[in-house]
Amino acid sequence: MTELDGVFRREWGPAVAALARWSGDLTVAEDAVQEAFADALRSWPRDGVPANAGGWILSAARNRALDRLRRESDRPGKELAAVVDDISARTARADPQPVHDDELRMMFTCAHPALDSAAQLALTLRLISGLTVAEIARALLQSEAAVGQRITRAKNKIRHANIPLRVPPAELLPERTPHVLACIYSVFTEGYWSTAGPSAIRDELCDEGVRLAEEMCAQMPDLPDADALAALVLLHDSRRHTRVDAEGALVPLDEQDRSRWNRSRINRGLNRLRRAAGATGPYLPQAVIAAVHATAPSWEETDWVTICTAYDRLIALTGSPVARANRALAVGFRDGFDVGLAALDEVADDPRLARSNAIAPIRADLLRRSGRRDEARDWYRRAAEGAGSVPARAFLHRRSVECEP
Incomplete structure (x- = not known):
């Protein structure tokens, strides 16, 4: 049912984060929330969706978690009750830590240095965003088997090593912050450009990415990289509702109709960008690129020189082959499309792009704009075959038809 799907996408992360903080066990939290949604699938079609659907899910999940504790405990009833009361009392106490948002708490918790960075990111995207293993694999350009194993190993390590599910002391937060920023950006990116499914955009993930980015700025007001990330997602998000037409087709x-771009989002993003001076991570150059697009009066007046310079900075920071591929497109607009194609050739064989569909649509676009329509048609077809979402495939197929002689 559509309502349940919407509730799942909105409430999965908050429910798992709250249950994990309450129970101290990731597996108990995740399983309990899954069972609560299964209960909803059985009862809501009959009884209707509750007014406070998120509260219903959280309450049902907590009851499921309590049932599991009772089943798995060999303690007498009074002793188990005391344990449960202790859990409730501990989570009800004032928290001296500087992070008060449950989902941000979970992100900082999953960034424990005992877990490798890939496991941290995969585990957080699963627990906080409710992304499937397949969606995480596409986002990370990894196989589903590898991602599934990594998540399982991470949860087992947390359990067997008794890693506490709590935010570290304030002095240890900086070392975990890059992981949290990366997770927030991954949440937003999956919403803004869905890797699979019937829709090109997942609004609830975009909204959550924007909220978490701005919450990070509030929690850490002197962190330029948080401001850079917030600027990036706000500037991208300003165009969200013009990226598809009334039928859901990509534009x-x-x-796009620039008069419909969200000027409030743009202004907030530009303010964050000004505050981000001194940021050293990958979000500042990306935010500069987004700002150039957001402030250009028209497509023809886009400042491709500044965009290419920002890509150069991003590549120097990350060495990302995806950034190099996107830079090739920008070079095409700056220096000519044949020059852009030559730049794309320099990165096309990078093995890190083996699971990515980044090269084909960029090559097709450069070929089309250079007038080589027969070649463009073939590359658009190849790009459509590798596209994840239905609207992306439809858009690329439409472009291939436009290139027919």
């Missing part, structure tokens, strides 16, 4: 940037 490319050069064809």
Whole structure:
């Protein structure tokens, strides 16, 4: 049912984070929330969706977690009750830590240095965003088997090593912050450009990414990289509702109605960008690129020189082959499309792009714009075959048809 799907996407992360903090066990929390949604699937079609659907899910999940504790405990009833009361009392006490948002808490918890960075990111995207293993694999350009194993190993390590599910002391937060920023950006990116499914955009993930980015700025007001991330997601998000038409079909940037872009989001993003001076991570150059697009009066007046310079900075920071591929497109607009194609050739064989569909649509677009329509048609078809979402496939197929002689 559509309502349940919407509730799942909105409430999964908050419910798992709250249950994990309450129970101290990731597996108990995740299983309990899954069972609560199964209960909802059985009862809501009959009884209707509750007014406070999130509260219903959380309450049902907590009851499921209590049932599991009772089943798995060999303690007498009074002793188990005392344990449960102790859990409730501990989570009800004032928390001296500087992070008060449950989902941010979970992100900092999953960033424990005992877990490798890939496991941290995969585990957080699963627990906080409710992304499936397949969606995480596409986002991380990894196989589903590898991602599934990594998540399982991470949860087992947390359990067997008794890693506490709590936010570290304030002095240890900086070392975990890059992981949290990366997770927030991954949440937003999956919403803004869905890797699979019937929709190109998942609004609830975009909203959550924006909220978490701005919450990070509030929690850490002197962190320029948090401001850079907030600027990036706000500037991208300003165009969200013009990226698809009334039928859900993708609308490319050069064809979007700029008068419908969200000026409030743009202004907030530009304010964050000004505060981000001194940021050293990958979000500042990406935010600069987004700001150039957001402030260009028209597509024809886009400042491709500044965009290419920002890509150069991003590549120097990350060495990302995806950034190099996107830079090739920008080079095409700056220096000519044949030059852009030559730049794309320099990165096309990078093995890190083996699971990515980044090269084909960029090559197709450069070929089309250079007038080589027969070649463009073939590359658009190849790009459509590798596209994840239905609207992306439809858009690329439409472009291939436009290139027919």
